[in-house]
Amino acid sequence: MVQARGYVSGANEVHHITFYGLSTCIWCKRTRQFLEDEDVAFDYIYIDLLHGSEREEAVEQVRRWNPATSFPTVVVDGEQSVVGFKPEELAQILEL
Amino acid sequence: MTKEIIIPPEKIDQVYASLDQWAESTGYHLNPNREFTWGLVEGLLINRERYGYQACPCRLAVGDKEKDRDIICPCEYRDPDLRDWGACYCALYVSDEVLRGEKTIQPIPERRPREKQPF
Numbered sequence: 001m002v003q004a005r006g007y008v009s010g011a012n013e014v015h016h017i018t019f020y021g022l023s024t025c026i027w028c029k030r031t032r033q034f035l036e037d038e039d040v041a042f043d044y045i046y047i048d049l050l051h052g053s054e055r056e057e058a059v060e061q062v063r064r065w066n067p068a069t070s071f072p073t074v075v076v077d078g079e080q081s082v083v084g085f086k087p088e089e090l091a092q093i094l095e096l
Numbered sequence: 097m098t099k100e101i102i103i104p105p106e107k108i109d110q111v112y113a114s115l116d117q118w119a120e121s122t123g124y125h126l127n128p129n130r131e132f133t134w135g136l137v138e139g140l141l142i143n144r145e146r147y148g149y150q151a152c153p154c155r156l157a158v159g160d161k162e163k164d165r166d167i168i169c170p171c172e173y174r175d176p177d178l179r180d181w182g183a184c185y186c187a188l189y190v191s192d193e194v195l196r197g198e199k200t201i202q203p204i205p206e207r208r209p210r211e212k213q214p215f
Contacts, residue, residue: 001100024139024153068206084203
């Protein structure tokens with residue numbers, strides 16, 4: 001079962017990564033799969049599985065990085081973000 | 097906690113087939129990547145179970161039909177996104193050029209206006 005929040009362990013822990021997605025979104029699935037295939041550790045949050053204030057807080061976190069509040073949004077080291085399924089951009093930022 | 101919704105694969109196959117037929121009969125095309133499109137149809141059906149309507153699986157719905165009306169599939173933004181990007185936002189629908197392999201799908205920016213996002 002898909003959990004609303006969690007942590008995926010990986011050999012690559014160089015960066016602190018937070019993945020924001022929707023459990024029904026194909027582009028989110030592909031982005032998550034890319035991170036897993038690259039053996040990168042990351043936190044994940046599926047906003048559609050959250051409710052009430054927890055969801056509102058998560059939406060606010062995404063909006064800070066991505067005013068369109070679209071998914072997936074991947075935040076790296078609390079410094080930059082990648083919006084949408086962009087493996088090349090992620091690979092560059094994560095030095096893969 | 098959200099109850100997990102599992103859609104039987106045969107149900108997804110059935111809806112996929114009828115959606116494909118409907119799309120072609122109305123001058124549209126579903127994404128030819130079967131695995132990709134199957135996953136999108138699954139997302140649509142999960143949202144139908146959750147909300148009572150097929151909200152776009154790639155957007156955050158709130159569960160109020162009036163507020164989500166513009167993102168019920170096919171969404172209000174399908175045609176302009178097909179025209180400008182060759183695919184709708186989630187890429188369920190693609191243009192003739194994409195279907196013929198003359199254009200590839202890029203990540204599509206969200207054109208839903210901020211004021212329509214109820215969160």
